[in-house]
Amino acid sequence: MKKLIRAAFICAIYVVLTVLPPFYTLSYGPIQVRVAEALTVLPFIYPEAIWGLTLGCLLANLAGNIGIYDVIFGSLLTLLAGYLTSRAPRAWLAPLPPIFLNAFGVSAYLAFILKVPYWYSVAYIMLGESIACLAIGYPVLHFLMKRNRSHFSK
Template sequence: MNNKTNFLARTAVVASLYVVITLSLFFLSYEAIQFRVSEIMVLLAFIDPLYIPGLVLGCFMANLMGPFGIIDALFGSFASLLALLMVVKTRKWFGNNLKSLVIASLWPAIFSFIIAFEITVVFGSEDSFWFWTVMVAVGEFVVITLAGVPIFNWIIKNDGVVRLLKFNK
C-alpha cells in the first residue's frame, strides 16, 4: 500500500472508530463530566503525528452528531487540535518515556477551558466558566491520564506494536 493510501485508510479508520466509540457510549460522552472513552485515542499522536487529522475529524463528526451540533464540533475540534499538537511537542521535548506520556496526556484537560468557554459564553450556561473548566478537565484526566496512559505505556514499550501503529514503517 502506498503512503497516501495508507494515510487515507488509517485516517478514515481512526475517525470512524472515534465516532463509533463516542456515539455508542453516548450517555458518557456528552454529560457534564464527559467520560469520552474515545479520547484515549489522542495518545496515538504520541506515537505518530499523522494520527492528528483522523482524530480531529473524528471529534468533529462525533460532536456534529451530538446534542450541541456544529458549534460543539467547531470548538471541540479546535480544542482537540491544540491538545494533539502539544502531545506531539511533548514527545519531542521529553522523549518517548512514561514521564513524557503522562505530561502529554494532560493537554486535553489543560485545553478544557475552550469547551468551558463554549458552554458558558456561547450556550449561556448559568454555571461558571471555572465550574465547566473543572468538569471537562476531570473527564479528560480520568479517561486519558488514568485509563489511557497505562495502555499506551504498554504500547510504547513494545516495539512490534509501535511498528504496527506507525504510518511509515
C-alpha cells in the same frame, strides 16, 4: 498508505466511542467522560492520529446535541491538542494538552451554551478528560510503546 489507514481507523474508533450507546450519554454536556478522548495521546507516537482525531471529533460533535460551537471549537481544540501532544518531549506529558485545552477551551463555550458556571464546567471536564487520558489513554500509550519499542525513539 499505512498512515492514512491508521488515521481513518482512529477517526472511526473515536466516533464509535462517542456516539454509540452507552458512550453517547457520557460524551456530551458539562459533566462528561468522553471515553474516545483516551485516543488523544496517540499523536505522541503516531502524528497522523492528529487528523484522525480531529475528523473523528468533528463527526462526533455533529452527532451531538451541543451545536455548531462544539463542531467548530471542539474540533479545533482537538487539532491543537493533537499537535501539542505530538510535540511532547516525554510520554507522561502526552495526556496534558487534551486535558487542559478541553478543560479550559470546551468549558468556555459550554458554560455559555448550557448556562452553567465556567469553573464548574472546567472542573468536571478536567476530571472527565483526566479519567479518559490518564486512566485509559496513558496505559494504552505505554502498552503500544512497549510493544513497538524499536519504532519509537522519543
